[in-house]
Amino acid sequence: MNTTNATNHYDVIVIGGGPGGSTLAAYLAQAGVRVLIIEKEAFPRYHIGESLTGMAAGILHEFGLGPTMDELHFPPKSGVKVIGQEAKSEFFVPVLQPTWQVRRDQFDDVLLKNALTMSAHYRRGTVKEILRDGDKVIGVCYLPADSPQAAMQELYAEYVVDASGRANVLARQGIAGEVVYDDQYSRQVAVFTQFKDALRDPGDMGNNTFLFYSELHHWAWFIPLSPDVTSVGVVMPAHRLKAAGSASAALAWGLENINPDLRRRVAGRERVEEIRTITNYSYKVDPFVGNGWLCIGDAHRFIDPIFSFGASLAMLEAKAASRAILTALATGDWTAPFAEYIALCNRGQSAAYDVIRYFWKYPVFFGYQSRGKQRKEFMRLLSSDVHDEQELPALQMMRRTLQKFDQQ
Numbered sequence: 526m527n528t529t530n531a532t533n534h535y536d537v538i539v540i541g542g543g544p545g546g547s548t549l550a551a552y553l554a555q556a557g558v559r560v561l562i563i564e565k566e567a568f569p570r571y572h573i574g575e576s577l578t579g580m581a582a583g584i585l586h587e588f589g590l591g592p593t594m595d596e597l598h599f600p601p602k603s604g605v606k607v608i609g610q611e612a613k614s615e616f617f618v619p620v621l622q623p624t625w626q627v628r629r630d631q632f633d634d635v636l637l638k639n640a641l642t643m644s645a646h647y648r649r650g651t652v653k654e655i656l657r658d659g660d661k662v663i664g665v666c667y668l669p670a671d672s673p674q675a676a677m678q679e680l681y682a683e684y685v686v687d688a689s690g691r692a693n694v695l696a697r698q699g700i701a702g703e704v705v706y707d708d709q710y711s712r713q714v715a716v717f718t719q720f721k722d723a724l725r726d727p728g729d730m731g732n733n734t735f736l737f738y739s740e741l742h743h744w745a746w747f748i749p750l751s752p753d754v755t756s757v758g759v760v761m762p763a764h765r766l767k768a769a770g771s772a773s774a775a776l777a778w779g780l781e782n783i784n785p786d787l788r789r790r791v792a793g794r795e796r797v798e799e800i801r802t803i804t805n806y807s808y809k810v811d812p813f814v815g816n817g818w819l820c821i822g823d824a825h826r827f828i829d830p831i832f833s834f835g836a837s838l839a840m841l842e843a844k845a846a847s848r849a850i851l852t853a854l855a856t857g858d859w860t861a862p863f864a865e866y867i868a869l870c871n872r873g874q875s876a877a878y879d880v881i882r883y884f885w886k887y888p889v890f891f892g893y894q895s896r897g898k899q900r901k902e903f904m905r906l907l908s909s910d911v912h913d914e915q916e917l918p919a920l921q922m923m924r925r926t927l928q929k930f931d932q933q
């Protein structure tokens with residue numbers, strides 16, 4: 526089998542052109558690597574996940590994309606306001622550095638174009654199979670979007686990256702570990718849409734993410750996407766959707782019952798998007814790195830999205846994965862750089878997981894402590910600055926408290 530002709534052989538093939546895939550491809554292409562993105566959908570396309578953290582802004586600035594984000598009139602985000610049960614309490618945690626709320630159709634398009642500007646290659650189509658030589662992944666078999674006879678094509682690479690998000694291509698193909706759903710969150714459902722002219726706070730505060738919660742795992746988001754359109758979603762146990770009988774009835778139930786302040790903000794406002802639902806959305810894949818392959822972003826881990834970590838963690842993991850791949854290509858050491866990548870992902874994902882778990886156990890304390898002497902650390906954690914080897918004292922405190930709770 527000849528795997529070396531220039532048209533079907535790449536250094537790296539990336540499955541999926543979402544924030545993770547496009548960011549990785551941009552870093553690799555910028556460093557002179559021959560990298561290909563294969564993306565199933567025609568961009569721009571709808572995607573959920575519209576609020577970025579401060580750490581994501583850092584990556585956007587590295588690529589000089591700040592002015593593009595502003596030209597698209599993405600609302601500048603300076604923090605997150607959390608409004609408690611019955612709207613009787615609230616707290617605000619600023620971001621570490623200013624960032625944006627985004628329409629994902631436009632944002633993902635910006636990132637994909639950025640990768641192409643850096644000389645990444647792109648093909649539209651769906652990866653259907655993974656090619657192996659023994660246990661080593663050596664390429665993919667994909668169905669080009671424009672193939673009249675639905676003819677599959679084989680492409681080869683030194684390395685294959687799964688950035689396919691919830692499609693979990695490498696896990697579903699039995700190459701990465703199984704997708705294991707998290708008992709604490711898996712029976713939840715999110716029902717979401719967009720409203721025109723929903724009531725925002727005055728001034729800059731109105732550009733921020735507002736979260737509303739009531740009882741455990743019942744919450745809602747309110748994320749401004751443009752000067753007049755706001756993304757609104759309600760999250761609830763799946764049995765509530767079933768009891769409501771339809772997505773629109775569940776949305777109506779959530780808007781009415783989760784929090785009076787949310788009710789006030791959307792009452793009588795025009796809905797300008799279809800109502801969508803996502804179920805069973807917290808999971809983990811392990812292992813997520815192997816011989817000739819790795820996973821980034823949602824392709825290996827997804828956690829309760831309450832603090833909007835998803836797209837930003839995917840981009841941060843993409844940056845770390847690019848470092849590992851570049852080191853491996855330069856040194857021929859295909860082990861140590863990936864061990865570092867695994868450790869970094871595990872640190873970040875478990876920190877995010879514990880912050881969210883702590884919030885749900887002690888939401889009122891969380892708000893109180895976030896205003897106290899550990900405020901800066903809470904800001905770092907909610908900005909997804911979670912990959913440091915040195916565990917922040919605030920995170921240590923959360924973990925100690927959770928451990929005591931678990932032992933009770």
Ligand SMILES: Cc1cc2nc3c(=O)[nH]c(=O)nc-3n(C[C@H](O)[C@H](O)[C@H](O)COP(=O)(O)OP(=O)(O)OC[C@H]3O[C@@H](n4cnc5c(N)ncnc54)[C@H](O)[C@@H]3O)c2cc1C
Pocket residue numbers: 540541542543544545546563564565566572573574575576577578650651652653688689690691692694715758803806821822823824830833834835836837839
């Ligand atoms: C209810 C909810 C609310 C959320 N809110 C937020 C939020 O406010 N902020 C935030 O940052 N995140 C949020 N998220 C999370 C966010 O959506 C994801 O974490 C983020 O999109 C992950 O990026 P990714 O690049 O890993 O995957 P994706 O963005 O999902 O990109 C994967 C890409 O792979 C492509 N693909 C899939 N299969 C194939 C295939 N076989 N061949 C080729 N291409 C393929 C897809 O078309 C897609 O474009 C939320 C998620 C949910 C469920």
